[in-house]
Amino acid sequence: MKGTPVATVFLDRDGTINEDVGYLSDPAGLVIIEGAAKAIRLLNDKKIKVIVVSNQSGVGRGYYTDSDVEAVNLRLKGLLAVEGAALDAIYYCNHHPDVDCLCRKPGTGMAELAALEHELNSSMAYVVGDKSSDIGLARNLKAKGILVLTGKGANELEGMEEAPDFIAKDLTEAVGWILADIERSAT
Numbered sequence: 001m002k003g004t005p006v007a008t009v010f011l012d013r014d015g016t017i018n019e020d021v022g023y024l025s026d027p028a029g030l031v032i033i034e035g036a037a038k039a040i041r042l043l044n045d046k047k048i049k050v051i052v053v054s055n056q057s058g059v060g061r062g063y064y065t066d067s068d069v070e071a072v073n074l075r076l077k078g079l080l081a082v083e084g085a086a087l088d089a090i091y092y093c094n095h096h097p098d099v100d101c102l103c104r105k106p107g108t109g110m111a112e113l114a115a116l117e118h119e120l121n122s123s124m125a126y127v128v129g130d131k132s133s134d135i136g137l138a139r140n141l142k143a144k145g146i147l148v149l150t151g152k153g154a155n156e157l158e159g160m161e162e163a164p165d166f167i168a169k170d171l172t173e174a175v176g177w178i179l180a181d182i183e184r185s186a187t
C-alpha cells in the first residue's frame with residue numbers, strides 16, 4: 001500500500017532510551033543511553049515508525065504529575081533532536097498498577113491508540129523494552145519482542161514467563177536485529 005510505513009517499533013522509554021533512575025520526574029535528570037539516539041535515527045532513516053509507550057505509574061502513585069512526565073518527554077525529544085533523531089509519538093499510562101486500565105503495559109491500549117492516530121504498519125511490529133511487561137506487550141500485539149539489557153533488563157530475564165524473540169545488549173543492538181529481521185522478511 002502506498003505510503004504505508006515499512007514497520008513500527010514500539011519503544012519503552014526508561015531503561016531503553018534513557019537511563020532508568022527510578023520514577024524520573026526532573027527533566028534535568030534525563031540521560032540518554034549511549035548510542036540510543038543514533039539507533040532511533042537509523043529507524044527514522046528507514047521510514048520505520050518509532051512510537052514510545054511508557055508506563056508512568058509515578059503519576060497514579062502521586063510521586064509526580066502529568067506535567068512532570070510531559071516536561072521529561074519534551075526534554076527527551078530535544079536531546080534526540082540534537083542528534084538528528086525523532087520520535088513519531090509518545091504515549092504513556094499514568095495509572096496506578098492497581099487501577100484496571102487498558103493502557104498499562106502489557107496492556108495494548110497505548111499501541112491501539114497509536115494505530116488509530118498514526119498510519120502504522122501493525123503487521124510488521126516490534127516492541128523493545130527492558131521489562132517483562134514490554135515482552136508481554138509484544139506477545140499481546142503479536143509483535144516481536146526484544147529485551148534490552150540496559151535498565152532493568154538483566155534482572156528481568158530471570159523468572160521471565162515468555163522468552164523474548166531477541167535479547168540485545170542495548171537499543172543499538174536491538175535496532176540492528178530489527179533491521180536485519182525486516183530485511184529477512186522482505187526476501
Ligand SMILES: [Mg+2]
Nearest residue numbers: 012014015130
Ligand atoms: Mg523500562
Ligand SMILES: [Zn+2]
Nearest residue numbers: 093101103104
Ligand atoms: Zn493506564
